[in-house]
Amino acid sequence: MTGYLQLNSGECFQGQWLTSAPADGIKGEIVFFTGMTGYQEVLTDPSYKDQIIVFTYPLIGNYGINEANFESKKPHVAGVIVYEAKQTAFHYEAQYSLIEYLEKWGIPMLGSIDTRAVVKKIRSLGTMPAVLSSSENKIEQDMTLPENHKVSKVTVFTPEQHGSGDQHIVLMDFGTKKSIVKSLVKRGCAVTVVPYNTSFEEVKKLKPDGVLLSNGPGDPKDLQSVLPTVKKLITHYPTLGICLGHQLAALALGANTNKLAFGHRGANHPVVDSVTGKVFMSSQNHSYVVDTHSIKDTGLTLRFTNLHDQSVEGLQHEKYPLQTVQFHPEANPGPAESEYIFDEFIETVKANNGRVFAYA
Numbered sequence: 001m002t003g004y005l006q007l008n009s010g011e012c013f014q015g016q017w018l019t020s021a022p023a024d025g026i027k028g029e030i031v032f033f034t035g036m037t038g039y040q041e042v043l044t045d046p047s048y049k050d051q052i053i054v055f056t057y058p059l060i061g062n063y064g065i066n067e068a069n070f071e072s073k074k075p076h077v078a079g080v081i082v083y084e085a086k087q088t089a090f091h092y093e094a095q096y097s098l099i100e101y102l103e104k105w106g107i108p109m110l111g112s113i114d115t116r117a118v119v120k121k122i123r124s125l126g127t128m129p130a131v132l133s134s135s136e137n138k139i140e141q142d143m144t145l146p147e148n149h150k151v152s153k154v155t156v157f158t159p160e161q162h163g164s165g166d167q168h169i170v171l172m173d174f175g176t177k178k179s180i181v182k183s184l185v186k187r188g189c190a191v192t193v194v195p196y197n198t199s200f201e202e203v204k205k206l207k208p209d210g211v212l213l214s215n216g217p218g219d220p221k222d223l224q225s226v227l228p229t230v231k232k233l234i235t236h237y238p239t240l241g242i243c244l245g246h247q248l249a250a251l252a253l254g255a256n257t258n259k260l261a262f263g264h265r266g267a268n269h270p271v272v273d274s275v276t277g278k279v280f281m282s283s284q285n286h287s288y289v290v291d292t293h294s295i296k297d298t299g300l301t302l303r304f305t306n307l308h309d310q311s312v313e314g315l316q317h318e319k320y321p322l323q324t325v326q327f328h329p330e331a332n333p334g335p336a337e338s339e340y341i342f343d344e345f346i347e348t349v350k351a352n353n354g355r356v357f358a359y360a
């Protein structure tokens, strides 16, 4: 059955539904992911909440969907665009085909789309609102995306415990990926995942040895209400910020964030670490970046830089034991070369030895 993708810039692409067609048009910000594999992790990463995702690799779904690689309990994307998707999964661990999985969750997937042409538009005009619908004529004129608080839709409602060990990490959940929790648990940490709006006093009662600010969807500036708490956490506990968590740490300390034209979403973004002098490939999924110039006079120092566009990939602080990264050290999808960020964090936490410091 024929379906259409219409971009806010006016172009309309005709394709074929690979799942049931959505009853009404599906609206979302259109973004593209360049990795060849890892679609299961992308679909279930809460940072993609309500976005329409274009997979640039031309054949998606070969190995199906398994039980091991979910990044959260369900898919969060609004819709999926591919050139071709496999009807049947070819992998011994596959539980569903990609099509069955999306069908189960009511997420529409449109195939036979010239994804290269779509990506070229997004690359030149930037990410934009888009609509998926079944009728060319029914396409909506009003492409404005509704204002919604995405983080409150993907955070846990009550604290959750994972793992056990001597180091207790409180994970502020702005839409965390399971791989972040796993990365801490496998290093012998007890992790308490708490709702994104948990107060400093509540976190303190949990007696953390360290705090992790998670990834998550949307514009970091929509989360002004949590910035005072984020600042207090950074000034009292060893802290690691990942992606949205990195952006929130920067905002809380007085730096600024901007929106990139079309973001970084893929599994092979080169980043240089100014401490080791080494370059590694990183897994990325973000639209916003910390403005390089804005870190001046904040006490923040630049540690990681993106080698494609020189954008900020990670920060430290002159005084506080803070490390932030724009990329994903937990990988999934993508290379695990930057996992050492977790090792460093645990070392910092251990060296701090449970001390609750309070910097002025």
Ligand SMILES: NC(=O)CC[C@H](N)C(=O)O
Pocket: 047, 214, 215, 216, 217, 218, 219, 220, 242, 243, 244, 245, 285, 286, 287, 288, 289
């Ligand atoms: N993966 C993330 O945490 C993304 C952060 C933020 N929502 C952005 O798009 O920049």
